[in-house]
Amino acid sequence: MAKPVIGILTWREGHSFKEPGYFRSLVREGQKLGATVFIFSHKDAFPDKKQVRGYVPDGNTWTSRIFPWPDVVIDRCRTAQEGYSEFRKQKHFVYANHTFTNKMSATRLFSNEEGLKKWIPATVDYNAQNLVRMFKNHRIVYIKPGNGTGGKSIVKISRVKDGYRLLGRTKGYAKRNVIFRNLTSLTNWLNNWVRQERIRKGSFMIQQGLDLELLPGHVSDMRLLIQKNDQGKWEVTGEGMRIGGVNNPTSNLHGGGRASTTEAVLHKRFTPEKTREIIAECHNLAHGVVTVIEKHFGRMLEYGLDIGIDKQGSVWLIEVNPKPGRELFRKMGRRDLYQQSIRRPLQYAIYLNEQEQKQEQKQEQKQEQKQEQEK
Incomplete structure (x- = not known):
């Protein structure tokens, strides 16, 4: 061959x-x-x-x-x-991979799937009315671009005793740390923010905030990589935790976050048994997500899932990335997982080519049989 x-x-x-x-x-x-x-x-x-x-x-x-x-x-x-x-x-x-959609459309899709919606934080389009409604139900909200990456242009807003505290990062990763006395001044600031930080023609969304401070003073979340293997089957390659810096609204490594193994972070708050249950649930979530994606968009190759684990041990899907990075594994010291994460897309592409060739051979054989019958 x-x-x-x-x-x-x-x-x-x-x-x-x-x-x-x-x-x-x-x-x-x-x-x-x-x-x-x-x-x-x-x-x-x-x-x-x-x-x-x-x-x-x-x-x-x-x-x-x-x-x-x-x-x-x-x-x-x-x-x-x-x-x-x-x-x-x-x-x-x-x-090997079809095109996907933006974050807001993906969130809506998952929210409407019976098997996934329990893991999806409340999410709405950004506007002043929706901001008021979200703060009635949640102490923390995030404002994020529907087509952003790398933790850029995201703000975290928390209700505090004397108003609202905002932590954010611009497109260039410059930090923002502001206190607003009332919702009107906050909304005026955010309206300017979404205009300045808009990515191409994208819109912004408001998402239910999660208490992800498993380590005091640091937001953390899980990055899980699920990929097709050399037999065309979905398999979790690995996962790890990203730990944000002090007063960072996100845990992204590009924004100053650091990497850790999942067990090292979860064991500080949960028992070993609960930790195993959480990781197993995250794997189930990942398989459910890619099944739904392929049902709606066709063949895919790999996905990086950002998963929030709150202080009660509840699992939340923050977002999915169809073209994920894999530096987390290197920063964790897991060179083996990093190498596997590079190898798998190529192994799947080789497998896919073999399947395409087999299909072509079948078609040729059918055509030859048809011609023989017509003689």
Whole structure:
């Protein structure tokens, strides 16, 4: 069987890529698995010639050459460039992962699923009326962009004795720490915030706040990675905890958070038995989420789930990411999980190519049988 050719579709500016270290690892791992792997953007595909200008690492730089049309493409484009969306709709390739949706639409979808809604925090569109309603039911709320990543442009607002305390981070990760005496002044500030922090044409949402201070003074949450394996089955690769800095509204590693094993954090608050129950529930949640996603959007490859665990041990789905990072494993000292998290998407792409070839062979055999019968 010929070497499988796997293309990684992403953002490119000149010879610059958003995740160069990760992409180098993918190309190297692909070689170990007996595949040809290259990186490209939508501008590099030539459908008429069935060729792609692909990039591979060359020391600390990247070199390009013409590659054959890939057997399978993994879409890793986390920053949409002009023309990407139109190109993606053309379905030029066999994709390992279909397109997904924004955070608000995903939250609505999960909230309407009987098997998932118990894990979904209350979430509504951002406006002044909804802010008032949410504060009637919740002491803490989050304002977050429906299409944001990395903990950017998120604010946490808590009702306190003398008003409302706001903690936030801008697009550039600059901190905000403000006290408002009343809801009117808070709302005026937030209206300006959502205008300034808006990402492309996206909107903001208000989400029920959770008490995630399992460690005093630090917000923490779980990042769980679930991926397709080399047999096309969903499997949890691993999970760990992200612990935010003091007065940080989120736990994101880019915003100054640190990594820890799940057990190390949960054991400080719960018994070993309760810890095992919580982790098992998080795994069940992950399998439920990807099942629902594939039912509505088609074949997928991997998902990173941000899961909140409150002081009572209740599990909450904060958000899902179809193109997740995996640096958490390295920061936890789990190089084995990091390597597995890189290998699995390629193993699945190879498996998918084998299945496609088998399907083509079946179709050819049926066609030959039909021709024989017609003779």
